[in-house]
Amino acid sequence: MLRAVAYGVIGIAVVGALAVIPVVASGYEIALGISLLYFTILATAWALFSGPTHYISLATAAFFGIGAYTTAVLGEVLPWPLLMLSAAAIGIVIALFVGLSTLRLSGIYFVIFTFGLAELIRQLVTYYEVNIHRSVGRYIFTGSTQAGIYWQLLGLGVLLAIVGWLITHSRLGLALRVIGEDETVAKHVGIDTTKAKLALFAIASAFMAVTGAIMAPRWTYIDPAISFNPVISFEVVIMALFGGAGKLYGPLLGAVPLVLLFDFLTAKFPNYFSIFLGLTFIVIVYFLPRGVVGLLEQSLARLRSGAGPRPHYMSEGGEALIGRLWSRPKRRAVLKASPDTVPAIEAKHLRKAFGGLVAVDDIGFTIKRGEILGLIGPNGSGKTTVLNLISGALKPDAGELILNGTPITHLPPHRIAQLGVARTFQLVRVLGSLTCVENVIAGLAFRAPPLWGEAAERAARTLLVRVGLGDKTDMPADQLTYIDQKRLELARALALEPDLLLLDEWLAGLNPSELQDGIALVKMLRDEGLTIVIVEHVMDAIRSLCDRCVVMNTGRKIAEGTPATVLADREVVRAYLGDSDA
Amino acid sequence: MTLYSDILLSGLVLGGMYALTALGLTLQYGVARIMNLSYGEFLVAASFGALFLYTGASVNPIVGLLLVVPLSFGAHWLLYQIVLTPLVRRAKHQGMLEVDSILATFGVLFVVQGVMLVLFGGQLYSYTYLSIPISVLGSTLAVNRLLALAFALIIGGALYLFLTRTRSGTALRAIAVNPTAAQLSGIDIRAASALAFAAGGAIVGAAGVLISMFLTFSAASGVGFTMKALIVVIMGGVGSMAGALVAGLMLGIAETAVSRLIDPGLTIAVTYALFLAALLWRPTGLFGRPAR
Numbered sequence: 005m006l007r008a009v010a011y012g013v014i015g016i017a018v019v020g021a022l023a024v025i026p027v028v029a030s031g032y033e034i035a036l037g038i039s040l041l042y043f044t045i046l047a048t049a050w051a052l053f054s055g056p057t058h059y060i061s062l063a064t065a066a067f068f069g070i071g072a073y074t075t076a077v078l079g080e081v082l083p084w085p086l087l088m089l090s091a092a093a094i095g096i097v098i099a100l101f102v103g104l105s106t107l108r109l110s111g112i113y114f115v116i117f118t119f120g121l122a123e124l125i126r127q128l129v130t131y132y133e134v135n136i137h138r139s140v141g142r143y144i145f146t147g148s149t150q151a152g153i154y155w156q157l158l159g160l161g162v163l164l165a166i167v168g169w170l171i172t173h174s175r176l177g178l179a180l181r182v183i184g185e186d187e188t189v190a191k192h193v194g195i196d197t198t199k200a201k202l203a204l205f206a207i208a209s210a211f212m213a214v215t216g217a218i219m220a221p222r223w224t225y226i227d228p229a230i231s232f233n234p235v236i237s238f239e240v241v242i243m244a245l246f247g248g249a250g251k252l253y254g255p256l257l258g259a260v261p262l263v264l265l266f267d268f269l270t271a272k273f274p275n276y277f278s279i280f281l282g283l284t285f286i287v288i289v290y291f292l293p294r295g296v297v298g299l300l301e302q303s304l305a306r307l308r309s310g311a312g313p314r315p316h317y318m319s320e321g322g323e324a325l326i327g328r329l330w331s332r333p334k335r336r337a338v339l340k341a342s343p344d345t346v347p348a349i350e351a352k353h354l355r356k357a358f359g360g361l362v363a364v365d366d367i368g369f370t371i372k373r374g375e376i377l378g379l380i381g382p383n384g385s386g387k388t389t390v391l392n393l394i395s396g397a398l399k400p401d402a403g404e405l406i407l408n409g410t411p412i413t414h415l416p417p418h419r420i421a422q423l424g425v426a427r428t429f430q431l432v433r434v435l436g437s438l439t440c441v442e443n444v445i446a447g448l449a450f451r452a453p454p455l456w457g458e459a460a461e462r463a464a465r466t467l468l469v470r471v472g473l474g475d476k477t478d479m480p481a482d483q484l485t486y487i488d489q490k491r492l493e494l495a496r497a498l499a500l501e502p503d504l505l506l507l508d509e510w511l512a513g514l515n516p517s518e519l520q521d522g523i524a525l526v527k528m529l530r531d532e533g534l535t536i537v538i539v540e541h542v543m544d545a546i547r548s549l550c551d552r553c554v555v556m557n558t559g560r561k562i563a564e565g566t567p568a569t570v571l572a573d574r575e576v577v578r579a580y581l582g583d584s585d586a
Numbered sequence: 587m588t589l590y591s592d593i594l595l596s597g598l599v600l601g602g603m604y605a606l607t608a609l610g611l612t613l614q615y616g617v618a619r620i621m622n623l624s625y626g627e628f629l630v631a632a633s634f635g636a637l638f639l640y641t642g643a644s645v646n647p648i649v650g651l652l653l654v655v656p657l658s659f660g661a662h663w664l665l666y667q668i669v670l671t672p673l674v675r676r677a678k679h680q681g682m683l684e685v686d687s688i689l690a691t692f693g694v695l696f697v698v699q700g701v702m703l704v705l706f707g708g709q710l711y712s713y714t715y716l717s718i719p720i721s722v723l724g725s726t727l728a729v730n731r732l733l734a735l736a737f738a739l740i741i742g743g744a745l746y747l748f749l750t751r752t753r754s755g756t757a758l759r760a761i762a763v764n765p766t767a768a769q770l771s772g773i774d775i776r777a778a779s780a781l782a783f784a785a786g787g788a789i790v791g792a793a794g795v796l797i798s799m800f801l802t803f804s805a806a807s808g809v810g811f812t813m814k815a816l817i818v819v820i821m822g823g824v825g826s827m828a829g830a831l832v833a834g835l836m837l838g839i840a841e842t843a844v845s846r847l848i849d850p851g852l853t854i855a856v857t858y859a860l861f862l863a864a865l866l867w868r869p870t871g872l873f874g875r876p877a878r
Contacts, residue, residue: 058685060685105862115621117861120813120858123813123854127851127855130851131852131855134851238696241689276700276704277700279696282695282698283697284693285693285696286669289673289690289693
């Protein structure tokens with residue numbers, strides 16, 4: 005509490021000191037101050053979205069230009085507050101349109117599309133201005149002075165810092181980090197990835213548009229070439245990366261020195277600017293991949309030697325303000341009527357083909373609550389595909405899936421996760437740069453109902469103790485051994501409080517003593533009444549864990565029954581070992 | 587009627603150039619896994635090379651190909667070995683290499699463009715070579731355009747034969763499909779990637795020379811070529827030669843049609859509309875394999 009007050013006082017003092025600058029400074033100094041402020045704002049807004057997701061956006065110039073044109077067209081009609089709001093609104097609408105069409109595609113398409121977005125909008129605006137407005141440029145006569153622009157930018161910067169802090173400390177911030185680490189995992193812990201990315205892209209774009217709207221009067225005369233200058237996009241990327249896009253204050257550390265450097269270079273060597281810009285890019289990529297922030301953290305870590313408790317990264321207040329923007333997971337419907345008569349999951353006539361290969365062919369089974377079903381069969385028989393169909397990673401071509409009496413056949417993976425299906429992956433997937441606690445919180449924070457703040461941290465530590473990782477809670481997940489990564493993945497799945505747990509070869513690759521630990525852990529879960537589907541090749545585990553087995557071969561079900569019966573079945577033996585041994 | 591055959595013919599020539607340009611990029615991205623955003627700058631550099639060979643030393647552009655293409659091959663091989671190899675070594679996974687290579691080649695883009703700006707300034711350049719009008723299917727076309735198209739076809743055909751009929755070509759195709767499996771069957775990925783990247787460089791050099799025969803260019807026009815090549819590659823499907831050809835021709839014809847019928851200022855808008863439509867309709871490209 006005391007610390008928060010101290011930070012508040014320091015913050016107000018710094019902003020106050022910055023606010024008096026226009027009163028005492030010369031015209032040139034105010035102009036430089038404006039450059040520093042607007043690039044810092046643009047770079048911070050950029051990093052808010054691109055930092056955690058690693059989607060490199062080159063659309064900054066597009067949104068900046070949209071804002072500038074809003075002022076040019078509406079500046080004399082609308083009062084100032086409405087003008088700013090309309091710039092933000094137009095920015096958001098265009099961001100949503102661009103985002104909906106490109107964000108669901110992989111990263112590279114996004115870079116390329118944003119690469120040309122500014123150019124596209126510039127051409128459309130020019131076309132409109134020439135053919136309909138009948139003049140390329142526009143004059144801007146609003147009353148804004150240099151000092152006025154400076155103060156408006158300062159206000160916007162403070163607002164951005166507050167919004168940025170709230171986002172990075174809310175579930176939305178964690179969602180974006182999880183997406184940046186592994187989008188598949190993100191979907192299966194219940195994150196609506198499209199919505200999360202769109203929300204943040206729109207917020208960042210709104211800030212860029214408002215910056216443009218504030219900056220427009222500085223030019224007095226604007227035309228499409230000035231307002232949609234693509235170099236701005238590149239400069240913003242380079243500043244954010246130089247400072248370090250992983251931290252909220254990173255872009256500030258990049259923008260300040262680079263604005264000063266670029267200002268110096270354009271004044272002294274105007275013809276060589278492009279070469280210097282290019283060399284800066286190269287230097288950053290090779291020598292500062294994590295930016296100035298990365299360097300600072302490295303030296304700080306060396307000073308501290310040995311990680312102490314990490315600063316608190318979750319804020320319940322932030323979540324209360326930001327959460328409504330993008331997600332309100334509904335509480336899971338509680339099954340009242342005689343839970344024993346409704347199966348935990350029911351699969352009917354599932355079919356999935358990849359081109360000509362039918363991976364799953366007319367598979368059906370029913371699992372009672374509290375039962376452990378083993379899904380076995382030779383390699384390539386379609387077991388993992390069945391799990392992918394249940395968890396929503398793949399959509400069946402035909403058939404039906406019913407979870408606790410609710411049809412889930414056509415739901416996206418994050419909805420299925422929120423309805424109580426958790427899974428682990430055949431090739432273990434942990435969120436490498438997040439700590440173990442954060443990995444588990446990723447499972448707690450997006451389920452229905454979500455857990456956040458101190459409650460989430462406590463629950464995460466309890467789960468880690470339960471899977472045997474109590475002494476490694478604050479270690480980054482990529483430093484764990486293989487078995488520990490598997491434990492962590494299980495803890496993350498359990499964090500969803502699943503009704504149905506899908507384990508995809510969770511015991512594979514363990515040595516004999518680890519295997520005994522693993523089997524004991526699954527037994528413990530069974531005793532707690534969890535319903536589990538296990539895909540496994542370790543027959544010892546199947547015999548001692550499963551109540552029932554479904555055996556698959558080349559996509560079809562060839563046997564079903566207790567482990568002892570199916571493993572003695574001639575058809576099953578033939579599938580595993582070939583004809584001569586049957 | 588002549589308007590439409592005009593559009594079709596000029597569109598085909600332009601589209602042929604786009605397809606050729608995209609072939610080089612699809613080699614670099616599909617095989618060497620480098621998203622090279624400085625691609626267009628090298629195209630413009632080759633155009634300048636052809637211009638100075640022709641105006642300075644009266645070497646005609648077709649002969650100029652013999653000099654520019656090997657030079658561009660060598661420059662790209664060095665670029666891969668010196669600038670990109672450290673990034674390939676450092677990358678833990680494909681996504682990381684993608685981001686790193688985008689950023690590094692942005693740097694190369696600005697450096698090369700900056701050097702050309704210092705040397706040649708920002709103005710437009712062109713030269714007249716074989717600008718003799720002949721009549722084809724009722725519309726008039728300059729000989730240099732037809733010649734450029736013919737050479738584009740020859741180079742594209744040669745590349746196709748190289749990839750399908752030779753050992754090294756097969757190795758490159760193997761890497762494009764699955765780098766890990768290619769390595770396990772004894773292909774030296776580093777050397778083959780360098781070869782693919784350099785071969786892409788040779789093609790962009792050829793494209794630069796051919797395009798300079800009939801289009802004006804400036805030190806700043808590289809980015810536009812990169813954009814169009816990228817869009818063609820993505821529309822056609824990464825790694826697909828047939829896709830690049832079809833998408834390149836589509837783009838060339840669409841662009842010419844819009845610039846003749848509506849407004850020459852809207853060519854990028856068309857490019858993007860096509861790109862977006864293709865992405866929404868078939869995210870993996872016209873001839874692409876499903877991702878992963």
